[in-house]
Amino acid sequence: GLGNTVWDAYENNAVWQSLVEKLWKYQWLNTYTPLTKELSDTIYYYTQGVIDILIKLFILIQIRLISVHEQRKGEEIITPGLIQQVANENLKLVEPMLNALRNKDMKALARYDDLLPFQSHFDKIVKEALDSHSVTDWVPAKPAPLHDAQDDVNAQLTLSLKLMGIAEDVIKLIVEKVLSENPNGDMLTLMAAVISELKKTKTGKKQSASRLKLVAANEDINDLRLIVKREGSETPYQKLLAAGMIRFPVEERFA
Template sequence: MKTKCARLSTLPDHVVDAVYLESELDEYRGNPFIEALPPIPSNRRLAAMLPERPRYGEHERDLPRHLRTHCILRLLDYFEPLGRHYDIANRVDLIMRSGYRKRNPHGPEFRRRLQENYEKLQCPDSQIEMDWAESAETLAQSMSMALIGVSGVGKTRSLKRALSQYPQAIRHKALSNLVQIPWLIVECPHDGSVKQLCLQFFKTVDRVVGAKYAERFGSKGVTTEQRLLEVAQIARAHAIGVIVFDELQHIRPAGEGGIEKMLNFFVTLVNHSESPVILVGTMAAQHLLQIDFRQGRRATGLGALVWPQFEPGEEWDYLKKEIWKYQWTEKSSPFTEEVSQVFDNRTQGVTDLAVKLYILSQYRAIVTRTEQVTADLMNQVAEEDFALLEPMLDALRSGDPLKIARFDDLRPLDFETTLARENLRTQPPIDVVALQRSLVDQEKMRRAQTLEALRSAGVSAENAALAVETFFNSAPDTTAAQAATDALKLLGMDRPPRRQSKAKAKASIDIDSLSHDDLRRAVHDGKATGSTAHDALEKLGVVRGPQAVFE
């Protein structure tokens, strides 16, 4: 049997080897694609796996401001599972295992469908087009679903947390090293074409299993129908458990019947690959699922879920209070009813906005040194940083689905840009002139300290000044102590004088009896004329100045 599955010479590090767990249900038992998955999750298991809470310690509130501003950004990874998140995790598991039920690699049906898809790929384009149209009218029994919701309520994040309990790639050594892909997330292209969606699928599979499908199947001159069958063949060959098509609202009409052609793509893909699909999009994508009755039925295998923003209530209050526990300001801020109302009014139950409003408010409290988040501060931050979101927030306040869909493509918040703007607004400007003046003043001080140290060691004023100029021109950042030490080494004056015994120190020396070449007489005579010991010795030719060293 020939397939279009590529030979994988080198597997990515995230590919794991299958470890099989005997299934508790008869219909799943003996299917390696199912028994290589973790156990069917209970809510208790999900409660341990779904949350993603940042590191936090009360002692961090004593850290310097510049460190605490970084700690705040940990909240971007915060995920607190609520009822809807448990529901989506259970649905994903049902869809995945149900899709594998009739794809047991040990059964004859699995090989038969692989062979059928391969033979269709070998057919003329006209025959492929006819088969493709027929398959779009025939609904397979594979369950799929749609998830539509307001931007920022956590649709994609929830799915990723639900899918994170499964490995993304599993190698089955007993099945000729077949690499199973339990889940795959493909982002719909902005141009909304079937061709680009197929190419995006190939690239995503390549990243997961280390193949080169995009290079092999992404060439020009291939019909849409042919490319669709290639996608289905790869999905079947890698036993993809569920394919998530995210950002469904990116689909746009491409000529006459463009939307219907794209929707037929999803139906045909499920029929040929038997991989369930999950369609995810904002409220702007809702009309895409209602435009075609067949696609509407396909998306309701386990329901077309609609996630609006959170309404005031027990779950939303719980989420706000949990977020509020993460405080990096020096002063503790109690969660008050006034704070709760600011969250409600300024974020309209959108979790993404709630987290980012809290991050920005803490950031401003720290950098402005007020060190406490209050309702007034949160209102001020929202007034300034959420200004561009007001059309969307007004639509959410109205509760009108048409208005919400109209403004839904406006992203909840360009956080990086907003944070940069917040930084510029709150940080005092840097006085470059004053900073440069300070650096110059510090160098002057180091030069003066070095000069004083050299003069104290007996170096003449002229030679000390020359040494200072030489050293600081070559190394402006050197310290005064280091410059003085290095200069004395070059002058040969870095050796400590020998200690004399008290008896010798008290013994009187007849200077007149010493020869004129005697160092003691030279120093004595120099002092009598007002010269330093160094000047006297230099005149005698015993020591050399720095000029001679640096020439």
């Protein structure tokens, strides 16, 4: 299931801003909304630096705009008020956890380690949107400005997973599976499928099967030396992070 590792959160610093800026390019609306400081601050308040919630909220915001403007009347613009409205309506299940992060209350945060209800809620909203004509039959009238990485759907999905800290070999497997099962899917469909696959694979706690095969059966797979020696282009720190031996510094928020 989805455990409390998901609650590892970023401070509102340059690293977080870079992640938001990269994700912000993935707008599938008829009007591209530039990222402003007010929008960025609002996004941070309602996500508290949690990547999983950031991605889900960004998808939900666009679903709301597309659904509301089914007749393609008017511009689809992301505003602080819209972010607040969508967050208040859809993040109720994780509000206690977000409040614990805002208050830097580690004890309270430790009580909330089950994200499955929120995942189910998110999946339901996405499914309903994709089943409706407002989303599945929609073709953007004025696509957002495309960037190099956005010219290739594979590259978009790969970058999104990298932002979530997923290992490259796992990314390759997930992207190939999602694209093969949804050859004509738009980005909303594909991102929903990616999130569903992440839930199944429990990537936050396990290495991919290909990496595990590199470790002999009689060896401890959590041996730090073996983890660092595993094949791949990642640094030793990244390998230990992917193996779950190092957690993102959420504890620093409560120092």
